Amino acid sequence: MKTVKVGVIGGTGYTGVELLRLLVGHPGVEISIITSRSEVGRPVSDLFPSLRDFTDLVFSEPEEGSFGSCDVVFSATPNGIAMQHARALVDHGVRLIDLAADFRIKNIATWSSWYGMDHACADLVEEAVYGLPEINREAIKSARIVANPGCYPTATTLGFLPLVQYGLINVKDLIADTKSGVTGAGRGSSVANLYSEVADSFKAYAVPGHRHHPEIEQNLNLHSQEAVRLSFVPHLTPMLRGIHATLYADLLDASMSIEAVHHRFASFYKDEAFVDVLPLGAHPDTRSVKTSNMCRIAIHKAGGSGKLVVLSVIDNLTKGAAGQAVQNMNIMFGFDEMAALQNAPVLP
DSSP states (O other), X not given: OXXXXXXXXXXXXXXXXXXXXXXXXXXXXXXXXXXXXXXXXXXXXXXXXGGTTTOOOBOBOOOTTTTTTOSEEEEESOTTSHHHHHHHHHHTTOEEXXXXXXXXXXXXXXXXXXXXXXXXXXXXXXXXXXXXXXXXXXXXXXXXXXXXXXXXXXXXXXXXXXHHHTTOBOTTSEEEEEEEOGGGGOSSOOGGGSHHHHTTOOEEOOTTOOTTHHHHHHHHXXXXXXXXXXXXXXXXXXXSSOEEEEEEEOBSSTTOOHHHHHHHHHHHXXXXXXXXXXXXTOOOOGGGGTTSSOEEEEEEEOTTTOOEEEEEEEOTTIIIIIHHHHHHHHHHTTOOTTTTOOOOOOOO
């Protein structure tokens, strides 16, 4: 097996350590550099004891040209950082997988309005490939820049996609009622994320608007014959990791059986290693995908209204971030797509 030299920009957050956890077990990867301005000189295993005996890397300063020997660089940083490095990387033939949002939204004005900054390399956004393998696998293979999807958009897009693609639902009235574990907010200190603030409680947030909303609509509009209208409401749950998306839609043919809808889902995802369409009647829980790159989906009809209900669960740090990034790297460099991603979920 060939060896791919990997660099990581950032890597001190929850997504970063999840990425390192997966990469150190990849048979075709050599991690050659990991940077962090705040942790320069500190051994990675000192910050993350879970990686003791798996890596002897030390965090270094992200200097100009420090990634020149890499084949691919992962940017596991806050929004606005990857775009500062993208031009130099691609000009030197280094491929970039951005785990933040710098290259996800094609409309630059929309991106700027949601993320509150000007884009540093707007011309590269157009060529960047949205890294959801289930829809863009062929384009990912040759991409110079991959925009790794957000966690909510991954679970929601995969849940709605077959319905939109096959034209089975009224796309003018879609509802995504979504829940996330607290690691989705990142590792930075915040009063709102203290244990005493989140334990034994449950709340909605960003109801007037969340920056993952335009990302989801962009995904679905690419596969819809008419513009999608989506109500998207996220919630914070008192668990460490996981996304649960409960998705509602009206079938255009109210007489269509749930068995027929299930058959469409099963056919749509039959060749996808990381999408599991469960048997009718199933109710997937987030712990069934904990630490795995799997998305589990179940389909129901709601009692009373007859609305179609899709349940979609992922681990926000794995399929919703680092695992999907490794999946994209595998596709880009011709590895088995499941390399380093075949671990069974952790239970309990």
